[in-house]
Amino acid sequence: MKHIESVNNPKVKQWKKLLTKKERDKSGTFLVEGFHLVEEAIKQGEQILEIIVSEKVGLPPRWDAGAIPVTLVTEEISNSLTDTEAPQGIYAVCRQANSEVQDAKTFLFIDAVQDPGNLGTMIRTADAAGIDAVIIGRGSVDIFNSKVLRSAQGSHFHLPIIRGNLHEWIDKLQEKNIPVYGTALEGASAYTDIPTAESFALIVGNEGNGVSKDILASTNANLFIPIFGKSESLNVAVATGILLYYLKK
Structure with missing residues (x-):
């Protein structure tokens, strides 16, 4: 598990850019926040690229993240990635799916x-x-x-x-x-x-x-x-x- 402490770290800067549509379109990725959404991303599996978690939160023991990279960050970094008033301190970077519709009715x-x-x-x-x-x-x-x-x-x-x-x-x-x-x-x-x-x-x-x-x-x-x-x-x-x-x- 990686540990990042500086808000000036290039990875942190990239994560923050995902709060903008321009960067989401450019990178083909997006950021989800909160325990429920991250867990849904883990269940889906194919789209999730990495998990970001505040050092004050940690991953729930029941989760099986498998080979998904996990990065531990300070509370300051965690709070910089949210636009909510009560952040949960956990995020996932996900790939935008190339959705195809087959046999849809x-x-x-x-x-x-x-x-x-x-x-x-x-x-x-x-x-x-x-x-x-x-x-x-x-x-x-x-x-x-x-x-x-x-x-x-x-x-x-x-x-x-x-x-x-x-x-x-x-x-x-x-x-x-x-x-x-x-x-x-x-x-x-x-x-x-x-x-x-x-x-x-x-x-x-x-x-x-x-x-x-x-x-x-x-x-x-x-x-x-x-x-x-x-x-x-x-x-x-x-x-x-x-x-x-x-x-x-």
Whole structure:
């Protein structure tokens, strides 16, 4: 086990750079924080590159890190790697997966969702609902943003999450006779009017503007969730959960 004590160590500087999207894209890696996320990374195995742990914390005895490199750091270094108010003192550097979608039947498409908490919650919900893949369109927050990772609670290691062109994906699925459903407040059908199916794609959109009109124009049908109270709309992550669990056969 290596031990680093200086915040000026080149390794520490590289870890800190992973707090920026620019460096994550450049290096093809990302940083997860906290016992749960690091444990999920260890279970997945292939993506994890190294573990970083504060000398005041240590690795839980139940963990089998195997041949994964572990570096012990000072509390000062550990605290420099976090943007949380109550850091747990444990991190992992992980490789961004080159996700491929094979034989997938159910999809969640995300169009320009900008709130990291919403995006992470939707990824986690898709995972829980047994969705095969999540496709992230242009304009959405970075999928490896630290708040997205915390909200997704390890689901990044459970299912393919792919940045892609939603128009191309819609065309691809419709060629395979997989229905694609948008979400809209106008010109849409109540979601309960649509039959459940073994194959489908659901598109959800930006918190303020919803799914873009050009995407809505290319779907098989657009859905809405009735509002029975005085609220104008549902949070996009909540709406996503309702629709995915309804549509999933």
